[in-house]
Amino acid sequence: MDERKSGQLNHLDLWIRWKEHDDIEAKKKLIENHLSIVDYVSSRLAVGLPKNVSKDDLASNGVMGLIDAIEKFDYKRGLQFETYASWRVRGAILDGLRQGDWVPRSVREKAKKIEEAYQKLEQENMRGASDKEMSEFLGVSEKEFHQMLQDVSVMSLVSLEDPIREEESETRISVLVDEKAKNPDHKVNEFYLKEALAKGIEKLTDKERIVVSLLYYEDLSLSEIAEVMSLSPSRISQLHSKAILRLRGALDKQKGLLMQDH
Template structure:
């Protein structure tokens, strides 16, 4: 499905009337117009979440949460600001989905504990080697089989998604938590130093990723391809792409955790 949305920031008179009609009077006609216009954004974001959702998650539940996020964005979007609605709504929708998943606690504590051990293994092994480590390295370090490692990575996909995509927006700056790394107005020199270290650590971690994992990250976050599209590019199964994505995110999260532990 190709998502086609108008990306203009200046509203036409007719569109402004719809926004005002909904925000000021909850006019049904205006609401229907906005939903029809921007519902493809919900479909697009659900496709993006497909990378990280385990099979136990009901896709209808995800759609419901995403739709609630879209409606929330309709109510809170400031039409006077020079900001694309798509940008604002994307973080509102992602936030609604992540908050909903956390509330329902889809990931068992046993899986969370295993994830922490894997992250610790990545931290310690990659610090020792100053290079990316293989599945065999991590499996041997943890005393488990490669099959057990891959099973845990697959089960931990939701944890990976939440940790890297968790939004931390507010009404004036609807952006992700990592966008704060660009804030040069930070009052604390220590905070600025930590943020710079995180950026450098992430850049190094991305550069160290195995080629396939690096390619999946690039196609996912820079080219914005869907799960199925990346599978076609790499000539592998969709589940394999999801596995590569999860491993890459675990490595990157481990890199940021190492910086936080150091400071």
């Protein structure tokens, strides 16, 4: 028997021992075997975060997400644990960042101002707003506008993970990438949100679309995307911020319409 197949069998044996017999040692072994997921996810999320956010803090929150994944995972369904755990770990890290209130109020206000400007200009002009139009609307130079985008880039990392409504667990990113987790109660809302998101994506520039695609569909980090596109990491960060703020505006507008209907 080859080593890989033997490893898979041992892996299954650990799941059986943990899930069927509450074997704590098997659970500990599963955690140890998958700590690399925490390191992988936390390292990627660390790119572009402020220096006051330590990687150790990200990792400790990630470990809590991994433990949660191991406790909730149903090995009998034949799903890939690594994929499931990655989302749980990512979610736990982002929750930790939110609870830590690591984004200053001034940055939140700046992001809201840019988001609202995109929403207003794109609604008026029925097309994507240029950097020049945005800077004129905000009363700043294009250089200052680019700096504003850089300042809010730390927020854009978690902005698509925010709940669509405060009382719901469904997030913007789940609408964007999760095709399997269908909730029948939200199908109508989901249809309109996806339609709004598709229209928002249409208004993105080619470069912004590529960044969103590589980040959320191909799972590349911002530094890897910079290498692929032959641009500086700060430029990629700006493109990402612009894309996310445009998409947030599109989804927030649709969210407002949905809430009016209820």
